[in-house]
Every structure is written in C-alpha cells, then in structure tokens.
Amino acid sequence: MRESRIGAWIAMIIGTLYFLLPLIATFEFSLRLKRGEYSFEAYRVVFSDPRFRDSFSYSVTQALATIAVGLIIVVPTAYWVRLRAPQLRPLIEFITLLPLVIPAIVIVFGYLRIFNSSSLIPLTDTSLGTDALLMFGYVTLALPYLYRAIDTGLQAIDVRTLTESAESLGANTFTILAHVILPNIRAAVLSGAFLTFAIVIGEFTFAALLNRPAFGPYLQLIGANRAYEPSALAIMAFLVTWACMGLMQLFGRGVRMPATDTR
C-alpha cells in the first residue's frame, strides 16, 4: 500500500516537473531582456511591434470565421446524420478524422493544386480568395474536434423526440435547429469553438505556405531572429490556449441536463 502510494507521488512529481520546468524556464528567460535585472521589456517590445498586432488580429479574425463556417457545416450535418441516417455515422466520423491522419503539408499542397491561379476556381488569385482558402483549410483542420464535440453534445439530448415534438407543434427545420437543438448543445458548441480557436491561433503550415500574415508565421519569424521575444510570445500563446481551455470548462459546467426521474 504505502510503497504504491509513494510511487504514485513520484510519478506525479516527475510529470509535473516535466510539464512545468520548461514553462518556468521559458518565462524566466523571457524576463531577462535587460541585462542584470528582471523586466517585462520583451513583452513591451512584442506589444509595440505592429506586425504582432496585425498578425494576431488577422489570426483572431481567421479563427472566428473558421468557427462560424465550421459550425454552419458541422451542426446541421451531425444533426441530420443522427436523425435520419444513423447508419452513416461511422463513415462521417471516419471522414472527419482524415485531417488528423493526412499531414497538413499534404492537404495544403492539394489545395494549391486545385485552387491555384490556373485552375477552375482560382482562389489564390486574390488576397481575399487566399484568405478564404486558408479559412476553409482551417475548417478542415478543426473538423475532427468540431464534429466530435457537436456529436457528443447531440448524443446527450434526445434529438429525435425533441425534433418530433417541435415538428408536431409546427416548427420547420431551421426553427428546430436554432431554437431547440443549438441551445441544448451550447456547451458542446462552445468547447468545439474554443478548441478551434486554439488550433487556428497557433497554426503555421497552412499560413506559411499560402503566404498569409498570420500569427504562426510571425512567431516563427521572431523565433528565428530574436532571443527573448520568442519566449514572451510562447508564454502569451500558452496563456491564450489555456484561457480557451478554462472557458471550455466554465461553459461546459453550466449546461442543464433534462431530468430523468420518474416522480
């Protein structure tokens, strides 16, 4: 008994150190821009760099657009599959998992082949078209997470009976999705959205190969040319990701589940 408990403690301490030490070291390093004293100078430099603000807001915009488009595609699809074609679920799930299996670089080369300037849909001809292409790429990347989150949310409610009650009260499909289904999978939608946000903010491959001014390539650029600022950026990116996780937890807990007792 005692020994196994000691073993567990040791394992936990090692795990925590493995996780925390690099973080602490990075943070400590990010404070050493000024020789001989700790300061937030590196953070000040980063914040005052217009390329930081531009790339960060570009990525935030991309993330929000990705979330919107992703939800518009995934929510009705997952709903329809659960309601009318449950036998297709394994297939849809497999398709949504493909982006995890196919390397990002392969996907982006595929996109460039299909949507280049000499193709039928020359999205890369204009800057807005390329932005859209990047956004659709992000939707693909987010698909596994978004679909899983939404599908799990749908699993927790009785999609079929809720739909049929609403239908017999005269509701059309749009009303049912907007007023009956979505509000009841809010937690799932939010957790999918925050995951998507975290993925898009840090993404490098797509943005770099499509040559877009996103946050990921900016991180790489700074990392290659500066010493202390990259550490500050890493800490900030980490905080953004953790804020997303925290919000997921927060909203995830607020959901109400239908009562199942028989009194």
Added chain:
Amino acid sequence: MSFLTLSGLVKRFGSTTVVHGFDLAVERGEFISLLGPSGCGKTTVLRMIAGFETPSAGHIIIDGADITRKRPAERNVGMVFQAYALFPNMNVADNIAFGMKIANMPQAAIEARVTEMLALIKLPDLAKRYPYQLSGGQQQRVALARALAVKPQVLLLDEPLSALDAKIRVSLREEIRALQQELGITTIFVTHDQEEALSMSDRVVVMNDGRAEQIGTPHMIYNHPKTRFVASFVGTLNMLEAQVEDPANGIITLAGHRVRVASGLDRLPPSASCMVALRPEALAINPAEPAANALPCTIVDVQFLGAIVRIKARCGDHILSVDTFNQTGAPAWSRGDAIALHFNSDEIVVLA
C-alpha cells in the same frame, strides 16, 4: 362521417409489414385506446397519424381532409411522448408557448393561453421552472399542456404514463381523462396496460401483430372478447378446451360435463372442438341459488389477496381460476375441498 378515419393503413419497413390494413373510425371528441403487446404496431399507427411515418398504403382523413401526405408541421395534431420531450432550454411557460409563437399568435394572447393551460394542468405556479426542476409527472403534464395549447384537432399520446411511478400513473390517467372530457378533444391513447385502456377509453382497439383484433367499448372488450387473443390479453381468463355437443340447443361438453352456452355455437358443427373463456369473477362457489351450469371441482390452491380471494380449482384436466370477495362471515376454503362452480350460460364465451 366520423371525425378521424384511418382506412386500410399499411406500413412496411423494408420487407417486413408492421401494420396490415388498419381501419378505424373515430368520432369527434372520442377517447380511443390502442391496446396491445409490445411490438404490435401501436406506435407505428400513431406515428402515421402524426406524420412521422408515411403509410405504405391507405389514407388518413381528419374532418374530411385527406392528410396522408402532409408533413407533421402542416397537420394540426398534438403529440405527447413517453419520454416527455420538453425542450430543456426553455422554462415551462416557454415550452407551452412554443407552438403558439410559431403560429405567430399575438404576445398577449399567448400569455393568456399559457396561464389558462397552467391552470388546466393544475401547475399555476411553475411557469418559470425549467424541465429539470420538475418531477416526471409534472413534466408529462406540461407536455400535455404544450400539445393542447395550439388547439390541435386530434391529440395523440404514446404510452405517456409508462415512465411514471404506479401511484402517479393512476392519478394522472384520471386527470388526462377528465381534461379530455372537459375539452372534448378527439384523443388516441397508446398503451400496453389493459387496466389503463379499459379505465380511460370510450372505445378500445385491441391490436395484435399489426392488425385490429377487436374494436369496442371496454365493457364489450372485457365481457365479450371475440378472439382468443383478446380474451387472453384483456384480464385474467380461464381458457378451456371444450367439445360441441348440440349446437342448435347451445350445449357443449366441458371436462365430461354438459354445459349450456347462450350464444356463439351457430357456426360450429357437432363434435367440433372449441375454445371457451370464463372470467374468474363470473364463477360462484356453492351458491345458495344454483345457476344454469355447475362444474364439480377440487380446490388445489387458495391465494388470499386482501379484498379478493383467488382460488384455483381442478375440474378433470382443467384448472380454473375463481375470484371471490373476502367476506368475514364466509367459510374459509382450503386445499382439497370439494366444491361446485356455478355460472350462467351467458357468462361463457365461445372464442373464434
């Protein structure tokens, strides 16, 4: 012409036929139960009326209009499910108001109707509660109010009481029936519980394997079951094999004894076998006034059930169940007693 007519409804799922040529004519304001064992197609019939399933053949007519091909949202039919199915994100008032909002009723009219419905289901103070804050019985009442708020032409209930405790089940079924009579709404109620069906309905449809075996008042269904299936499904029955002796005079032989029956023998030839049914409560043990028929029996078991004493008695190869009221002054029967079971000739039912 009846208010709701189902004619020749057929439903096939792939190659299996689940409902075979179902016919039913329901009068305006009538309460009809579909009663049958699990899997006999009750829900499927109900879902076709609601529009969730499309019939493979046949027609559904409400108040003269053929709605067979209409979508659920275009029909004016209310539905209550076993699983309550309240919208978890809306409070009680919003749940009840849902259908009226979709129908674009003015806000003031909606509020008035919600208040009226809450009073009707006797939950006037729960408007702001959410479904998860309600008991199962309360949720089902709200579901009922939600379905009724839009004044549907027909109300459909699919085993609405099955998920509830026994006590709530009985009180809620009385409430549903009272509400239905007050509003005069045409209602179809699906259940596998014969007591529910018999106690609530104007007429009962006993279903078996996708067909209506018998349609009739609870009294007719219980006392004059037409088929063996109906007899065995509705109540506890003694089902006995007998031989026809003299069909013209209504005489059969039961375990070697001549028994007089009032009707049902006209179609049968002499010496044919037939199935007869006797209700446990139709039999009297050694009564002061002898009835038309008497069977000598030996008691093999006595079960004391409180108000009722259930006795099992052997007559030849047959075991008969007999229910008698518990009476303080009456003799206490015990195993091995020789008795005579008396019954009138109209108590014995010859089954098709």
